[in-house]
Every structure is written in structure tokens, then in C-alpha cells.
Amino acid sequence: MPDSVAVSRETGTDPRPWFQVHLFVCTNRRPDGHRRGSCAARGSEPLRDYMKARAKELGIPGIRVNSAGCLDRCEFGPVMVIYPEGIWYRAETREDIDEILQTHVIGHGRVHRLMLTEADLPPGKG
Numbered sequence: 001m002p003d004s005v006a007v008s009r010e011t012g013t014d015p016r017p018w019f020q021v022h023l024f025v026c027t028n029r030r031p032d033g034h035r036r037g038s039c040a041a042r043g044s045e046p047l048r049d050y051m052k053a054r055a056k057e058l059g060i061p062g063i064r065v066n067s068a069g070c071l072d073r074c075e076f077g078p079v080m081v082i083y084p085e086g087i088w089y090r091a092e093t094r095e096d097i098d099e100i101l102q103t104h105v106i107g108h109g110r111v112h113r114l115m116l117t118e119a120d121l122p123p124g125k126g
Helices: 003-011 044-058 094-106
Strands: 021-026 063-068 079-083 087-090
Antiparallel strands (some): 079 087
16 A cells, blocks of 8 residues: 555545546537537547647656546537646647647646636526
8 A cells, every 4th residue: 555545544634636637528429410519529539639649748747638428518519627726628629739738737827718617608507
């Protein structure tokens, strides 16, 4: 058992996060013609694959890029959320992915033009 786990169990504190950056990309696919659409139909799967490969190329330590089921912001897809910050983005191109990796993940900034905020609610959810 790693020392940090033993210490956290003994002290009741949370263990260190397994990843420094955990990025979830919606890859949910709805039937063609669905009124809300889906991130997969808008190209999220190849964008996720590109992000995984690009993060590895850049040598970003402590990052994990995962597929997620529906994140319930389908109308804005493809969408992703980055933890631990809980920042949501809409990314449509490889250039968007590069900007998110460089500015948010490496530079600890924000890509404001791609961010989804509390004002970006799907129709009927406000």
C-alpha cells in the first residue's frame, strides 16, 4: 500500500489526486436527427483521440483524457470538462484542442472564447 494511502486512512484526510488534470470528453452518440444532437455526431471521438495523442506528444505530466457519457450540454457539443477546476469547454477543431492544452493545462489560464458558463444552458433548462 502506498504511504500516502496509509496516511490518509489513518488521518482521515483525502489522498492526493491520482491525476493533476482529469479531462472528460463527451462521446455520447444519439440517433441521427435527435432534437438535441450529440457530441459524437459532432466529431468528439476524433477530437478526444487527438487530445490524448497531443498531450502525450507535449509530455504533459499527470494528465488523463477520458471519454464520458452524456454531460447534458449536447446543444453545445462537442463538450469537455476539466478537473479539478470544473471548467467546461466547447471544442470543435484540433486548433481548439491545442489552445486548451497550451493555455489551460500547461499555462493554467483559460480559453475564454471556448468556455461554457452558467449562461450557456440548453433550451428548456433555464
